[in-house]
Amino acid sequence: MRNAFKILGLILLSVTFVLGTGELVTAKKKKKDIKITAEENALLDKWEAKKNVKARKKTVKKLRKVFKKKVGYVGSAKCDGSCHDPYYEAWKESPHGGTFDLLKPGERKEAKERVKLDPEKDYTTTPLCLRCHTTGYKQRGGFKPAGSKNKKGKDTATRIDPDEPSLEQVGCEMCHSVAGGSHLRAVMTASKGKFDKGDAEKYGQRWDYANVCTRCHTHPKAPFQPDVHEKYKFDFEERKKKVHPIDKFWNDDNMDQKLETIKKRVKEVSQSEKTPLVIENFKEKDGKLKFKKGTKPYNSKAKTFNYKK
Numbered sequence: 001m002r003n004a005f006k007i008l009g010l011i012l013l014s015v016t017f018v019l020g021t022g023e024l025v026t027a028k029k030k031k032k033d034i035k036i037t038a039e040e041n042a043l044l045d046k047w048e049a050k051k052n053v054k055a056r057k058k059t060v061k062k063l064r065k066v067f068k069k070k071v072g073y074v075g076s077a078k079c080d081g082s083c084h085d086p087y088y089e090a091w092k093e094s095p096h097g098g099t100f101d102l103l104k105p106g107e108r109k110e111a112k113e114r115v116k117l118d119p120e121k122d123y124t125t126t127p128l129c130l131r132c133h134t135t136g137y138k139q140r141g142g143f144k145p146a147g148s149k150n151k152k153g154k155d156t157a158t159r160i161d162p163d164e165p166s167l168e169q170v171g172c173e174m175c176h177s178v179a180g181g182s183h184l185r186a187v188m189t190a191s192k193g194k195f196d197k198g199d200a201e202k203y204g205q206r207w208d209y210a211n212v213c214t215r216c217h218t219h220p221k222a223p224f225q226p227d228v229h230e231k232y233k234f235d236f237e238e239r240k241k242k243v244h245p246i247d248k249f250w251n252d253d254n255m256d257q258k259l260e261t262i263k264k265r266v267k268e269v270s271q272s273e274k275t276p277l278v279i280e281n282f283k284e285k286d287g288k289l290k291f292k293k294g295t296k297p298y299n300s301k302a303k304t305f306n307y308k309k
């Protein structure tokens with residue numbers, strides 16, 4: 001008899017346990033379930049992304065998670081590995097893939113002497129130089145030089161891998177984005193490249209190619225000016241040819257990354273092509289890089305872009 005009670009008790013206990021946790025699980029599920037807004041649906045329709053509701057919810061969840069965070073720099077290495085491999089490989093060997101290295105002692109001695117820079121000095125932590133020789137310096141997610149620490153004293157310097165250059169050179173985001181590519185990257189992935197220029201621009205891509213070069217080339221703060229030497233004159237059409245020498249990097253493994261949608265996009269004209277974005281001005285003050293007010297192309301508080309008047 002006593003045993004029968006014990007067994008009954010156990011059965012009751014397990015029933016409450018199963019029912020109890022069961023409810024918990026559904027409650028959790030309900031909390032996680034999301035409603036896709038009409039705007040999100042329209043965007044995903046345009047990108048021909050994920051027709052199936054469950055898959056679409058997953059995509060929306062991912063996008064929301066990324067967009068909730070402020071836009072920032074992610075580094076060039078993130079563009080390699082399945083999406084823009086030939087562009088990355090070509091960039092690594094291109095002049096912009098080695099800009100950080102020019103700041104090291106002994107590099108380009110003659111050129112440095114010409115503009116009265118000390119050829120034996122290490123400029124790899126000099127704020128002014130880092131602005132134009134690395135990616136996103138002094139901006140969210142951007143390059144942090146050796147010796148950088150957070151408030152708790154923890155080392156936050158950017159890790160440098162010589163085989164996989166990323167934030168420490170003039171990377172993709174310095175020419176293709178306004179304040180970093182974190183949001184844009186999510187848009188490219190979700191749309192599998194089927195975004196239009198306007199969509200991408202809303203998420204921080206820029207298309208004002210001729211203008212963007214003047215963030216550095218011929219910028220008043222650049223030591224190497226056209227009046228120092230002929231070779232620093234800047235002819236956009238000529239220079240553009242040398243930015244992406246991708247031809248020899250196409251192979252059987254990455255052929256599927258050819259951008260068919262480019263042909264469609266060339267016909268579109270985005271806002272930054274009509275009115276280029278403002279170019280940052282800055283100076284070094286008390287060992288820190290200071291941006292001049294009103295010269296930032298993106299206002300992260302108001303989430304607005306600043307175009308040239």
Ligand code: HEC
Nearest residue numbers: 102108111123128129132216217219221222223224231232
């Ligand atoms: C406003 C942007 C800017 C700043 C600031 C800047 N640079 Fe540069 N730097 C450039 C650009 C653009 C070039 C490429 C010029 C060209 O080839 O036309 C360049 C080229 C160089 C070169 C190669 C020159 C050659 O002829 O081989 C060296 C070395 C260099 N920079 C060092 C420095 C150092 C050191 C600092 C800091 C004291 C610095 N730069 C600050 C934009 C900048």
Ligand code: HEC
Nearest residue numbers: 076079084087088091096170171172175209240243262265
């Ligand atoms: C120095 C500036 C600069 C850097 C750095 C740069 N790009 Fe570009 N990129 C350009 C310019 C300019 C064009 C347009 C070329 C043209 O119209 O012929 C372009 C075009 C492209 C295109 C074609 C886009 C389209 O829709 O037309 C892709 C993709 C691209 N770049 C990817 C990358 C990746 C990935 C990196 C980094 C590994 C990178 N770029 C680094 C300047 C740059």
Ligand code: HEC
Nearest residue numbers: 095099132133170174175209212213215216239240242243
């Ligand atoms: C964030 C700064 C920055 C931006 C933006 C930038 N560049 Fe540069 N660029 C540099 C630096 C630094 C060098 C020097 C590299 C070297 O001498 O090895 C350079 C070198 C070059 C060179 C090689 C010059 C040579 O003949 O050796 C070309 C070509 C060039 N840039 C084209 C462009 C074009 C086109 C754009 C705009 C689409 C652009 N760059 C935007 C910083 C920049």
